[in-house]
Amino acid sequence: TMAADDANARFRNELTQLMKAQAPLVQIVSHEWERVEARIKQAIRAQNQPRRYLKWTHTDQLHEWDFEDQEWKKGDQLPEDLAQGAMKNGRNTLQWYLDCDNNQSTDEGGEIVKPRGFLQPSVLHLEDAHALFEERYHNEMDDLTLWLRKAARMNNRDDLKERMVVLGTTTEVLKQELEKEMPILDLPLPNIDTLKIILQSVAEDRFNLPANKIKPTKRLIESAKGLTAMEAELAFAKAAAQNGQLTEDEIEIINAEKEQIIRKSGILEFFQPSESMASVGGLDQLKGWFNQRGGAFTEEAAEFGLEPPKGVMLLGIPGCGKSLTAKAAAALWRFPLIRFDLGKVFGGIVGESERNIREALRVAEAVSPCILWIDEIEKGLSGSQSSGQTDGGVTSRVFGTFLTWMQEKTAPVFVLATSNNIAQLPPEMLRKGRFDEIFFCDLPSEKIRQDIFKIHLSTHNKDILGEFNLQQLAKDSPLFSGAEIEQAVKDGMFTAFSEGRRLNQEDVKSAITGTYPLAKTMREGIRDMREWASARARMASSGEMESVEKKKGEKEPPKLRAERRNPFDTD
Secondary structure, three states, X not given: OHHHHHHHHHHHHHHHHHHHOOOOEEEEEOOOHHHHHHHHHHHHHOOOOOOEEEEEEOOOEEEEXXXXXXEEEEHHHOOHHHHHHOOOOHHXXXXXXXXXXXOOEXXXXXXXXXXXXXXXXXXXXXXXXXXXXXXXXXXXXXXXXXXXXXXXXHHHOHHHXXXXXXXXXXXXXXXXXXXXXXXXXXXXXXXXXXXHHHHHHHHHHHOOXXXXXXXXXXXXXXXXXXXXXXXXXXXXXXXXXXXXXXXXXXXXXXXXXXXXXXXXXXXXXXXXXXXXXXXXOOOHHHHHHHHHHHHXXXXXXXXXXXXXXXXXXXXXXXXXXXXXXXXXXXXXXXXXXXXXXXXXXXXXXXXXXXXXXXXXXXXXXXXXXXXXXXXXXHHHOOOOOOHHHHOOOHHHHHHHXXXXXXXXXXXXXXXXXXXXXXXXXXXXXXXXXXXXXXXXXXXXXXXXHHHHHHHHHHHHXXXXXXXXXXXXXXXXXXXXXXXXXXXXXXHHHHHHHHOOOOOOHHHHHHHHHOOOOHHHHXXXXXXXXXXXXXXXXXXXXXXXXXXXXXXXXXXXXXXXXXXXXXXXXXX
């Protein structure tokens, strides 16, 4: 929030100073035309020498803001000295504004028939100027660029000093001929104060909500951070129309609007979290950690001196609740959950991958506070160590950008990374300070397996829970992961449904018997992971770990080639 306030104050100050410095040409990049307009008016008011504010748009052509009447004058209402510039396209309006002498002509007696061009101290704001560059008149060099080069030099004359051309664009227009002469300002997204004004305006002016239905808490307003003024207005309006109020209960509706921004990025994916922490079996220490830090993003926490948590890494065995925890954490904190697929970052064009990751991280910061969930991070970053030899260093550059961002970010973006294989992770990823904590999600113990059976059986039908001996099911499923327990219950349900009856203990028992748990195949891997985690990570569940050692007389099926351990791997 502080960063957004600073950025907005910096923008206001920068534009005012450029005008005072008599800069002749400026580009302002933003989709928010109303806020751009307001900033130009503010900058004009801050000048010692008052200026007139002229604006050209594709639909209304030239119009002038009347600072006394607080309204736009256009068409017939335009003052006489602007009549010549009226009803012209954008290029012609610019030429009229710059061609201060050529408009003058005299009769035979030397009397001036046509007055000189428009010489007043002023700002000419060309809205949606990026579109003007696309309307090429000639095949030779773009004449608009040439006129803008003239604009960039107009303050060389004393009578043209207090004049400025502002290009309003939604995306940066970079012209080689202009890059040294045209400052580019990005209008930051609305800060908390602006969003509060938008919320009050929607609640009171548009919907006439009673005072007891409007609770503009910091949390509600912060949920709209990252939206433009127009997007925030629509989000608040949808919430008010749907629920007839604007309180913290509407945060989910606001978050859903952020889905639009995320979808347009193409690399990030929005998840509307439906799971709660109650649907996660075990992992009590991990749940406690998330519960404790839920309030760390509030104003009270900032006043207390707390920095919001940076992120957490969940390591562990496949199917033990890592991804489920990511979804449950987002629901607990009521943050949008954004899945970041590192595989989508890599593009075929030179520089595309680096640009993609910067863009993805920018979008994540724009919609913060949020949880950025990177599933199976080791697969996305595999090969970063040998990247120089294999892919020209693209992976290592992408990885470097990501690491630096994690270290330096100030926006409340909580990174939740999951990994099944520590060996493939670059060591610098795991150093202290990147993540607040590294948790190890182990196989569920017998007691936790009872809880997991209870969760999955009650989602099927709460009434039949009493018919099951959960203790016996947990005993019958040693080394089962949470995902394997879920599948055993589903398989039992298929059997019961196909035979036209209710699910019973025997259905689940036979599904368990027919499952060979992955942990038996991964014995060595689990041993190594546990050894590594005991020294470098926190356990996600309290209590004893279940032994993965082979029981006496237990037969094992032959291993696949990929599952065999290399005898020379002494690591």
